Amino acid sequence: MAVERFPVEASHILMFARSIGDTNPIYSDPEYAAGTEVGSIIAPPTFAQSSAQFDPDYFLRPKPDKKWFGSGRTASGTLVRDLSEADGNDVKDEREDDKQSGSAAGGLHAEQHFTYHRHLKPGDVLHTVTYDGERWEKQSKRAGILKFSEAVTEYRDEDDELVITAKGVGVVTEKVIDN
Amino acid sequence: MALSASQLNVGDSYSEQIVDDLTRTQIVQYAGASGDYNPVHTDEKFVTEVAGYPTVFAHGMLTMGMTGRMVTNYVGDGRLTYYGVRFTSQVWPGDTLTAKAEVADIRDEDGQKLVDLTITTTNQDDRPVLTGQATARLDD
Structure with a gap:
């Protein structure tokens, strides 16, 4: 899960800010940003999560040489059989992502925390180190047994200074939750 | 614009509607930008x-990102020292979300004034979809 090189770029910040509906010029206008306290474009508070773009093995991005579990000819590219031919509950999904921790892998994203030592700006080149945190289980009426796992990611700059510490908690539920 | 400790009180609050009728297209847009x-x-x-879900649903991180916009609009740019949330309910296309920050504490750490905020984002049925905390630097 380590990202060796996460270059923080102005165009990526712009696209990210647009996707969360944030039109604040601090994320897009260098002249405006130069006149503010921070002095330059910065990234929105949750931008660090998009380091996934720079993880070559990120399992939630389709890759040209691998089967993808989203739909194509069938409802899932990794299903053993086409669902339209299935007659019962014997359809298996070959996903191998349930070993991932602290993320939405094969489950849901339960919590996310960021501690900012400083804020990201275009030109930063970061690398990350991720380690597993705690694991625990909880019984839920709505979703059966909930299995939680925590992952801590440190975002460091080229001087190896800590910029952001992120903690993600993922949960795998026994039953589908649809509110 | 940053907040000043002298003008802030515990219990003060700020809220914004962060999305009206969330579209599937915006969810796609977030997928592309975030890489998820x-x-x-x-x-x-x-x-x-x-x-086995009724339809697609938003990334928790999209809700956290949109809620973060309310937080930075309140505390100012580059002022956050911590922002953490729990995703309490799923967010679906068509949802309208309102995010609220309430001042839980104003404190001093090594001469720096800080505010602790309690954050809640609710949907059109008043159901919380995200709860969390943030800490930001204040002017004196």
């Missing part, structure tokens, strides 16, 4: 036929 292409967020066929 989990088909549960974008692929109706997969999510209904394989994953």
Whole structure:
């Protein structure tokens, strides 16, 4: 899960800010940003999560040489059989992502925390180190047994200074939750 | 614009509607920007036929990102020292979300004034979809 090189770029910040509906010029206008306290474009508070773009093995991005579990000819590219031919509950999904921790892998994203030592700006080149945190289980009426796992990611700059510490908690539920 | 400790009181609050009628397209837009292409967020066929949900749903991180906009609009740019949330309910296309920050504490740490905020984002049925905390630097 380590990202060796996460270059923080102005165009990526712009696209990210647009996707969360944030039109604040601090994320897009260098002249405006130069006149503010921070002095330059910065990234929105949750931008660090998009380091996934720079993880070559990120399992939630389709890759040209691998089967993808989203739909194509069938409802899932990794299903053993086409669902339209299935007659019962014997359809298996070959996903191998349930070993991932602290993320939405094969489950849901339960919590996310960021501690900012400083804020990201275009030109930063970061690398990350991720380690597993705690694991625990909880019984839920709505979703059966909930299995939680925590992952801590440190975002460091080229001087190896800590910029952001992120903690993600993922949960795998026994039953589908649809509110 | 940053907040001043002298003008802030515990219990003060600020809120914004962060999205009105969330679209599937915005969820796709977030998938592209963040790099999280989990088909549960974008692929109706997969999510209904394989994953067993009624339709696609938003990335928790999209809700956290949109809520973060309310927080930075309140505390100012580059002022956050901490922002953490728990995703308490799923967010679906068509949802309208309102995010609220309430001042829980104003304190001093090594001469720096800080505010602790309690954050709640609710949907159109008043159901919390995200709860969390943030800490930001204040002017004196």
